[in-house]
Amino acid sequence: MNVLEKIVNSVNSFSKSERKVADVILANPQTTIHSSIAALAKMADVSEPTVNRFCRRLDTKGFPDFKLHLAQSLANGTPYVNRHVEEDDGPEAYTAKIFESTMAALDAARQNVDIPTINRAVDVLTQAKKISFFGLGASASVAHDAQNKFFRFNVPVVCFDDIVMQRMSAINSAEGDVVVCISHTGRTKNLCDIAAIARENDATVIGITAYDSPLAKECTLVLSLDVPEDTDMYMPMASRVAQLVLIDILATGFTLRRGTKFRENLKKVKDSLRGSRFDKKDFHS
Amino acid sequence: MNVLEKIVNSVNSFSKSERKVADVILANPQTTIHSSIAALAKMADVSEPTVNRFCRRLDTKGFPDFKLHLAQSLANGTPYVNRHVEEDDGPEAYTAKIFESTMAALDAARQNVDIPTINRAVDVLTQAKKISFFGLGASASVAHDAQNKFFRFNVPVVCFDDIVMQRMSAINSAEGDVVVCISHTGRTKNLCDIAAIARENDATVIGITAYDSPLAKECTLVLSLDVPEDTDMYMPMASRVAQLVLIDILATGFTLRRGTKFRENLKKVKDSLRGSRFDKKDFHS
DNA sequence: AATAAGATGTAATTAAATTACACAATAACT
DNA sequence: AGTTATTGTGTAATTTAATTACATCTTATT
Numbered sequence: 001m002n003v004l005e006k007i008v009n010s011v012n013s014f015s016k017s018e019r020k021v022a023d024v025i026l027a028n029p030q031t032t033i034h035s036s037i038a039a040l041a042k043m044a045d046v047s048e049p050t051v052n053r054f055c056r057r058l059d060t061k062g063f064p065d066f067k068l069h070l071a072q073s074l075a076n077g078t079p080y081v082n083r084h085v086e087e088d089d090g091p092e093a094y095t096a097k098i099f100e101s102t103m104a105a106l107d108a109a110r111q112n113v114d115i116p117t118i119n120r121a122v123d124v125l126t127q128a129k130k131i132s133f134f135g136l137g138a139s140a141s142v143a144h145d146a147q148n149k150f151f152r153f154n155v156p157v158v159c160f161d162d163i164v165m166q167r168m169s170a171i172n173s174a175e176g177d178v179v180v181c182i183s184h185t186g187r188t189k190n191l192c193d194i195a196a197i198a199r200e201n202d203a204t205v206i207g208i209t210a211y212d213s214p215l216a217k218e219c220t221l222v223l224s225l226d227v228p229e230d231t232d233m234y235m236p237m238a239s240r241v242a243q244l245v246l247i248d249i250l251a252t253g254f255t256l257r258r259g260t261k262f263r264e265n266l267k268k269v270k271d272s273l274r275g276s277r278f279d280k281k282d283f284h285s
Numbered sequence: 286m287n288v289l290e291k292i293v294n295s296v297n298s299f300s301k302s303e304r305k306v307a308d309v310i311l312a313n314p315q316t317t318i319h320s321s322i323a324a325l326a327k328m329a330d331v332s333e334p335t336v337n338r339f340c341r342r343l344d345t346k347g348f349p350d351f352k353l354h355l356a357q358s359l360a361n362g363t364p365y366v367n368r369h370v371e372e373d374d375g376p377e378a379y380t381a382k383i384f385e386s387t388m389a390a391l392d393a394a395r396q397n398v399d400i401p402t403i404n405r406a407v408d409v410l411t412q413a414k415k416i417s418f419f420g421l422g423a424s425a426s427v428a429h430d431a432q433n434k435f436f437r438f439n440v441p442v443v444c445f446d447d448i449v450m451q452r453m454s455a456i457n458s459a460e461g462d463v464v465v466c467i468s469h470t471g472r473t474k475n476l477c478d479i480a481a482i483a484r485e486n487d488a489t490v491i492g493i494t495a496y497d498s499p500l501a502k503e504c505t506l507v508l509s510l511d512v513p514e515d516t517d518m519y520m521p522m523a524s525r526v527a528q529l530v531l532i533d534i535l536a537t538g539f540t541l542r543r544g545t546k547f548r549e550n551l552k553k554v555k556d557s558l559r560g561s562r563f564d565k566k567d568f569h570s
Numbered sequence: 571a572a573t574a575a576g577a578t579g580t581a582a583t584t585a586a587a588t589t590a591c592a593c594a595a596t597a598a599c600t
Numbered sequence: 601a602g603t604t605a606t607t608g609t610g611t612a613a614t615t616t617a618a619t620t621a622c623a624t625c626t627t628a629t630t
Contacts, residue, residue, distance in 0.1 A: 145426035
């Protein structure tokens with residue numbers, strides 16, 4: 001977590017003097033990173049060790065380390081204030097905010113994602129006889145995208161955004177098959193059923209969903225992306241972008257596991273598209 | 286300018302020892318910010334003052350100040366040196382790299398996107414009688430996602446990932462209809478045809494594609510996302526994420542233009558999904 | 571080959587941060 | 601209310617880190 005957020009959050013647990021330090025830092029963070037501990041102590045009207053203790057309380061190694069963290073917090077312009085779209089934002093404002101909040105969400109996802117689980121998921125995928133991607137609603141397009149990616153690997157891959165097809169597919173699954181269920185909330189009943197059915201039929205079920213959700217309970221492997229819910233707009237936005245990036249990661253892990261020769265194959269797939277495209281040389285503006 | 290970029294740029298003007306320092310820093314920037322000048326000097330196999338001189342050459346006040354700048358450069362995840370996945374990267378490495386390069390791509394897109402054009406696109410969309418989203422291959426899933434979003438707005442919206450359907454739909458379009466064509470390269474022949482047909486039938490054609498591409502020529506309005514091509518993996522990755530964010534932006538612009546009452550409607554759409562989901566209260570792990 | 575300019579390292583100095591300890595304030599308990 | 605823990609805060613000493621000054625070496629130029 002961002003140091004600045006941390007300061008704001010834990011402002012209650014501070015002592016009187018520590019609070020003075022917090023106030024000064026929040027008031028002029030940019031100045032703080034260029035000050036010595038002595039200068040900051042003077043500004044906050046406390047002693048130097050107090051500042052040091054303050055830093056330690058925020059899980060940093062000391063004052064210099066704290067400055068480093070603070071510098072990073074300031075740099076990544078993350079929404080330590082308000083990055084939510086407001087009623088009267090103009091195009092410039094909402095464009096910037098959406099880009100930034102998406103980036104912040106990706107950053108959060110990066111920090112929370114469990115690497116060993118990714119590795120195991122890649123393991124499972126590379127050994128799969130058949131891969132199925134299932135999603136409903138907003139997650140359907142993520143499933144489509146995954147299909148498009150894995151299709152290039154020349155492995156049997158299917159994708160359904162229709163409950164009936166998903167169900168049929170799940171019932172027909174067998175040992176060695178991998179079913180990837182995508183759902184941000186993990187509370188879509190139909191998809192939970194599908195996951196259960198697939199497992200009953202010995203398929204390995206990977207869930208791209210929230211930990212601690214009904215869907216997660218039905219999965220062999222859960223890839224969770226702790227992206228802050230985007231409640232403002234009543235639409236899934238950042239969460240879905242994070243899911244796509246996760247798909248990219250799995251696909252990349254897949255190709256790496258398969259080795260160099262396999263990647264030459266990918267190039268062939270790409271080259272095969274050439275016939276349907278205007279050549280770069282053909283077109284001149 | 287970013288310190289890391291600066292190092293890369295001025296690598297020629299460095300002396301032998303300074304270069305050693307630069308190499309070590311570029312190789313492990315994250316380690317550097319947590320090292321003392323002595324540790325870094327040892328890693329680079331040079332003396333401490335050399336490191337100090339190196340820092341000064343980069344217009345920083347000294348080593349600690351340099352570390353601050355470096356920390357900031359790292360925080361904003363810009364693609365300073367090599368964020369490309371390598372043959373022998375482990376899960377941790379490629380996961381981090383993909384997150385970071387995606388974020389960098391979004392950052393680039395944010396800086397290059399043309400706000401007035403976005404505004405005009407929102408204008409056009411809010412006044413549309415019917416909205417169609419067309420994409421092929423990897424862009425098809427972006428089109429699906431767009432449909433999912435705009436569908437909630439209770440406007441007539443269709444999405445086709447099939448050339449024949451797209452063609453039929455384009456031929457049947459009329460004044461007041463908006464066709465959104467999505468293609469990263471803008472060189473997919475079929476989609477260019479579709480755009481041309483739609484225009485001939487008086488539809489407004491918005492292209493989410495590269496400037497200076499055949500597709501762009503056929504469009505009324507071009508929304509370009511100058512995302513650095515992700516050539517490594519022979520798969521569209523970051524470009525597609527940027528397209529999705531652009532869809533989010535258009536959707537957000539749409540809802541803002543429609544006002545508060547309209548957003549209450551969105552909430553209704555979201556609430557309508559409740560029946561198909563496990564309630565949060567129902568489920569306890 | 572000689573010399574000057576620049577680069578690099580060693581050792582001394584200075585500055586900064588941390589630790590240890592003592593005192594003060596507050597809270598808890600008799 | 602008075603006494604005793606407990607926690608908080610500051611002073612001074614210590615340690616650690618960074619910088620400066622100077623000497624030595626390297627390299628390019630005449």
